[in-house]
Amino acid sequence: MSVTTEADVLVIGGGIVGLCSAYFLLKERSRVFVLEQNEIWSDSSGANAGTVAVQNKTSGLQPLALMSVDLWRQMQNDEQLDLGFRQVGGLRIAMGGDQVRELQQGWSAQAEQELSLRWLEHGELRRFAPWIGRDVNAAVYCPADSQSIPLKAGPALRKAVEQLGGCVQSGTTVIDIEPSGDSVLVTTDQAGRIRCRHLVVAAGPWTKGLVRDLGVDLPISVDVNMLSITEPVGFLMDRVITHVSGILSLKQYPNGTCMIGGGWQGQGGFDTNTKELDYQNLIHNIRLAASVVPDLRNVNLVRSWAGFEPVMPDALPCLGCLPGEPNIWIATGARGGYSLGPAQGKLISEMILGKGLSLEGTAVFDPGRAF
Ligand SMILES: Cc1cc2nc3c(=O)[nH]c(=O)nc-3n(C[C@H](O)[C@H](O)[C@H](O)COP(=O)(O)OP(=O)(O)OC[C@H]3O[C@@H](n4cnc5c(N)ncnc54)[C@H](O)[C@@H]3O)c2cc1C
Secondary structure, three states, rough: OOOEEEEEEEEEOOHHHHHHHHHHHOOOOOOEEEEOOOOOOOOHHOOOOOOOOOOOOOOOOOOHOOOOOOOOHHHHOHHHHHHHHOOOOOOEOOOOHHHHHHHHHHHHHHOOOOOOOEEEEEHHHHHHHHOEEEOOOOEEEOOOOOOOHHHHHHHHHHHHHHOOOOEEEEOOOOOEEEEEEEEEEEEEOOOOEEEEEEEEEOHHHHHHHHHOOOOOOOOOEEEEEEEEEEEEOOOOOOOEEEEOOOOOOOEEEEOOOOOEEEEOOOOEEEOOEEEEEOEEEEHHHHHHHHHHHHHHHHEEEEEEEEEEEOOOOOOOEEEEEEOOOEEEEEEEOOOOOOOOOOHHHHHHHHHHHOOOOOOOOOOHHHHHHHH
């Protein structure tokens, strides 16, 4: 099959990482293509909870998370992309003695970082968040914690990429990747063969399968996370809530709806391409949310769903070129990959452009660490 298109950079994946990579690349390069097998933003990036938090990340991810929050704010405020991003601040909560101790340990460990964290309990906590339930014994407030509206962010990013001259094509699956000298030949089902100088594989859980044929076995596992949204109601809370054990994320959007998540597992799996609700787990998730914000008890759920989250064993992203393949880059596998999407995209663009990186210590993200 002959080559039908020449691209400077070809990005596989129309989720947050793929679109952010294209967005930052297009500020300096032309002929950037994004190929998406389904609809743009149709997988994890469109199905997630929109939590853009810093303090709930492992210490290895916090610098990346801080960088990402800055980029979210810059894109929303300075570059006028309507991502639904708001830096509302977040409360990481603890319920019961063991959890309070765990929260305190995490708080002490993070005290040296520039997060301006604030410990809250007893009357101070009630004054700070009068809507919080009596089952919550303590919380740490982090002003950097934020939220975004995934249903807004996807279309806004796509539009921004196209306005910068990028080509975004949905319904096109990459079926083969072939390194070829100082370029890469990519075979697709709908757009023929494309030769590109650089290839970015930002294909979420599909990344593992796409690079396996290149002799690379990424140890990515895939969680099936559940999420619920309520009907719109009056004011209930004004902060992003996360739980010290990672079992709750909760927020209210400006339209009054409340998003309830926390990584409670659904049924199915990536291997069988099934993602179903697990009603027992869902009940625990909802019950926990209602004990943290008791006024939620009077609110109707509108919808619950499940989606895939690809995660590396160390929860850090794979961010860099494939070992031995200087023109093939991958970006996936971080726990909380939506919040980290802009930073992942920016760093991949800087790596490809051969620029100085905006963040130090990115060697720990090297895809080569996995083998
Ligand atoms: C229910 C749920 C809640 C979550 N909540 C949060 C949260 O609050 N905060 C947070 O930070 N993270 C959250 N996450 C995780 C987050 O959603 C993901 O880490 C992130 O969206 C991954 O983005 P991505 O661009 O890497 O992948 P994706 O969004 O999966 O995009 C990859 C795209 O690549 C496409 N693709 C794959 N193979 C091919 C191919 N061969 N050819 C063409 N296209 C291809 C896919 O169709 C897909 O659209 C949540 C996840 C779930 C499931």
